[in-house]
Amino acid sequence: MTGLLTDLYQLTMAAGYWLAGKVGEVGTYELFVRRLPGNRNFLIAAGLAQAVEYLLHLRFTEEDVRYLRDLPQFAQTPPGFFDALPEFRFTGDVFAVPEGTPIFPGEPILTVRAPLMEAQIPETYLLAMVGFQTLVATKAARMREAAGARSVVEFGTRRAHSPEAGVLAGRAAYIGGCSGTSNALAGHRYGIPVFGTAAHSWVLSFEGEVEAFRRLQELLGPATTYLIDTYDTIEGARRAAALGQPIWGVRLDSGNLIELSHAVRRILNEAGLHEARIMATGDLNEYKILELVAENAPIDAFGVGTELATSLDAPSHGAVYKLVELNDGKTKRYTAKFSDDKHTMPGAKQVFRFPDRDIIGHAQDCIQDGAEALLQPVILKGKLVAPLPSAAGIRSYAARAIELLPRNLRSLFPCDPPRQIEYGPSLLSLLDSLKEQHRQSLP
């Protein structure tokens, strides 16, 4: 994986650390969100597996180095820096909350402790990868919450921000609680169940709907799901019902889903197809699902695209990656940013989870009775500590972790009061002494 997939300033700063003799200086960086996006009471951490994959395989090819050498920003950089780049390896440590963990503002999702240059270059990639998958896993958990016992399937690749984002959205949505994805590559790559129905173009490509349905049944057998709204949903349902078994079900994709689902259910039942399912699609989100469930619409599965793969109501949560500690081998130094609207908290952290609250403490704080320490070592000295769990394993873990949250946090609307998040005493005194030190250093 090319080291060029980052912001240029990460590379100029890397050169700067090299030039300033800071090659051996170790920095600790934390990736976290400052606040929860609209209506969310927690986020579901996701994307760690791909972040780890990247760190373990991050390289600069000779071609990458040639490109960088010729940039005006590197005109003054000594050649020694470029000579060293092909040997670049990530040799540091990574601590992270397990994928699927509910997390809150200020809590590190992952922590990188590595020589400054090695920790700086990955910032951009880590934020984009963990940030995006966390967005989608969170949105999926909300759909799952709304759907109750009914299933939700991720159908959004076409509306994702690039095809590759669609593959990752399939993974993250599954982690967050979807039953599967329509994305075949996500299915293959991550071992996720894949689902599909048929398109309007399938129906249109035959002379009539009956012929299109018959051909689909011949092809898919018990997996057959008819898309019945190409011409008229009720007519479509009658034509589908007339074909009898085998059938998985039908898909509604337009119109009033409450009325149509009841009417279509009756048609299927009258044909003796009591087991045939009804899937609904078409710009669904957690609130529309909630309404359909509340209205008792006989819908067995929801297919969700745009809203899920783009986290449409909150397409960003503004995750950041901040330097909190420095160690040059002789002394340890804590760092924080004091500007009014974007301050940070110094010191490497651990998140201690109690049933009713979290305490963000110093990484070296002892764990208290009744608490769980969320951040665990994932990479030590550039080596993976243990194999990472499968997407299916992460999905089960997430489901259990969400179940363990206080009920009010699982609301699809902002809960008041929100989760209680406190800083531990050791961190607070670290902040005080750093502020005092900073005040004294002012002229």
Added chain:
Amino acid sequence: MTGLLTDLYQLTMAAGYWLAGKVGEVGTYELFVRRLPGNRNFLIAAGLAQAVEYLLHLRFTEEDVRYLRDLPQFAQTPPGFFDALPEFRFTGDVFAVPEGTPIFPGEPILTVRAPLMEAQIPETYLLAMVGFQTLVATKAARMREAAGARSVVEFGTRRAHSPEAGVLAGRAAYIGGCSGTSNALAGHRYGIPVFGTAAHSWVLSFEGEVEAFRRLQELLGPATTYLIDTYDTIEGARRAAALGQPIWGVRLDSGNLIELSHAVRRILNEAGLHEARIMATGDLNEYKILELVAENAPIDAFGVGTELATSLDAPSHGAVYKLVELNDGKTKRYTAKFSDDKHTMPGAKQVFRFPDRDIIGHAQDCIQDGAEALLQPVILKGKLVAPLPSAAGIRSYAARAIELLPRNLRSLFPCDPPRQIEYGPSLLSLLDSLKEQHRQSLP
């Protein structure tokens, strides 16, 4: 590029076309948006080059085929389909508006005419690729419009929906009018200018701000851009100014940008650094830029991240890909979807652009005086017709095309009346006859 990066139903439908003996039947599919997302008066088409790259290199490996064979949805598919998959090639035609063209609802951005299976499988990838880049190019054009003579640089990879989306956002933003990107891989891959400053972690990693600034100047020389808000923006500006030449400028990243930019400009000028630029960053969008420009804030360049790379206010425009014509070698058939809220228009189209309006006509309509036909052949019989323009070439073309639009369309607010888009008479009569035919076919 693997054929698995698509929705599963594209692959089951492909098998269905094969099974139904429709291998030789040619379908024409159009990719377009149904309506403009919030506040936009046009979109800037982008992503064609990557769509073409995909179509020319779309393949199924033996491993891909093994995965598909084992899926329950293919349990009834004859082995002949799978045996043929490794030989799959896109052998069809693609017509498209040049990247950088302003487009409107209903106007095909690209048209695929190919054997049904070859046209169906790429739907998902084409929508995600062209859809996303079009979103970002459009958003960039709005930033460009707001910024006037000042430059806008794309800084959003960290907030993009995956690292790869960040690379593509860099390209699309440049096409839409940004001066460049912070993404080094986008710079290398697409020949786009790259820019960067320094991070808070750089400043924090040194004992004091002066030391951090001095080291940066030593490293970057005339490209030096100090990030001055780590501790206090005004203090930071004084420290930067005291270091004198060489300097490119300073970056403001928090606080009241209008007040701070004036204050910082004075500090730089008093130090004789009249040529030093001020760059502003921090959750900017076209409206905030417009306000800063209207207030005459002495800001020379805007760095835009989240809002641009995620098209934050409109993260989707719901592009679709619809079958409009079929040709089985003997007869041509036109197709449309009649469901109330999602109808489509039959027949392959051409967009005729007049200065004040567009006419969406049939692909075979003659061009009228004063009109430009926007859709051009790009791939014919699976072969690229001519090399595609560079990102820089597309950017110039887009800038000219936007300049040629009526002034009211370039507003950042919805213009009333919107662009006049008419369907040509041949298309309208096609629709009428198809509706009549459909009515007659009803029982």
